[in-house]
Amino acid sequence: MPELPEVEALREFLDEHLAGRVVERVLPLAVSVLKTYDPPLTALEGGRAGPVARHGKFLAMGVGELYLVTHLARAGWLRWQETLPDRPPRPGKGPLALRLALEGGGGFDLTEAGTQKRLAVYVVRDPQEVPGIARLGPDPLADDFRRDDLAALLAGERRQIKGMLRDQGVLAGIGNAYSDEILHRAKVSPFKPAASFDEEQVTHLYEAMHDTLRTAVERARGLAAGELKAEKKSGLRVHGRDGEPCPVCGDTIRSVSFADSSLQYCPTCQTGGKPLADRRLSRLLK
Template structure:
């Protein structure tokens, strides 16, 4: 799933490649991708892109005096830039192509989604704030005003485990399954710790890990073409997706806890005092 660093890099890439260009065609290939119908997708055609913004994991394309094209790539969605789009109209089918946007230059991008669970979402709205998911977003962890005190205030009455709290977009935006693992590893904390139980020193440590992990990931992704972002994300991860490999900090074996539709990875030595975590349903350490 694209998370804050990748979406931020996509925003920068699209800002460079779209701003000042006219949208001549916007075609939904998978009709289920469209979550709004007024204004229609065709309202974007003939409009010039004036900027690209990011709201959490949402991308928002602004046009001159017209609507915004807002998208959330969900778990398996992606944006594929093409310097020259294929000629002709794309055909609806069972393939990954969900939506195509063409510019007057012949370039453009496709929104694609792999897998059978179709969660990629596209909205055409006058104001990005009209999108329900955006309206519910919490603060951005890389915003200038998001300081340690603001972070501590969010966790003060948060009686969930750290893993779930970090991933809650209504609490803090942009962090998903991968970077929550990375942040907790950097902070040397168990994903099962209760957020409200952190001491002030632990809160400071987690805040630092949050900001530094995301900032470093953004810097690694900055300037990369859209097609290289997935590989860059994977190469920079220390524990997420690395079950069975050696922890780069201590050398212990990275372990995994599986859920019904996802999993988390962690290092026992760095994060849980050397003890492997129990099954998620037990929510406690193995004795």
């Protein structure tokens, strides 16, 4: 799933390639993709593209007086093409969900792999009309998000820190992969109760969050849209690396599985050398 660093890189890429261009046509190709009906997609046609904004994991592309907003979800992606095929695509064939074509050639496709169709597109007059944007918490890389702001979010929070970091209503843009990376850098167990952080631990978590996300944004900056997935994977130190040695201490990275996801961590760096209980595996062994 694209998270804050990849979506920020896509924003910069689209800002460079879309600004000032006129939208010729927008073709929805998957029934599930469009979440709004007024204004219609056709209202974007003939509009001139303006700045592109990021709201957490959402992209909001200004077109005339409107915004084309998308959330790529778990398996969605944006594929830029300097030259689009002459023949219009056929709906319902393959992963293609939406195509935006620009006057003079080029544009992009929104695609989604797999059978669970969660990629979402909205046409709105204000990005805050999108429910997922309206409920977002603060952006962890915003200039006005400080260490004390994180402390206030942690105070009184009953959940484990892993779940809190992933909650878009608490912090915007952090997902499964970067929450693992942040907690590894901060040397914190993903199961640690959020409200139990002392002052020093809050500081370490804030610095780890800031450094992890900033480093990932800088790595992704300037890359073409098609290169971002590989860059994200290559830069991860623990997420998706179950069974590999920890790059910090050499211990074996372990995994905890859930119904539809998993987390990775280093026992030596994060849990005092103790493996965390894998609830799904425990149930199977009963």
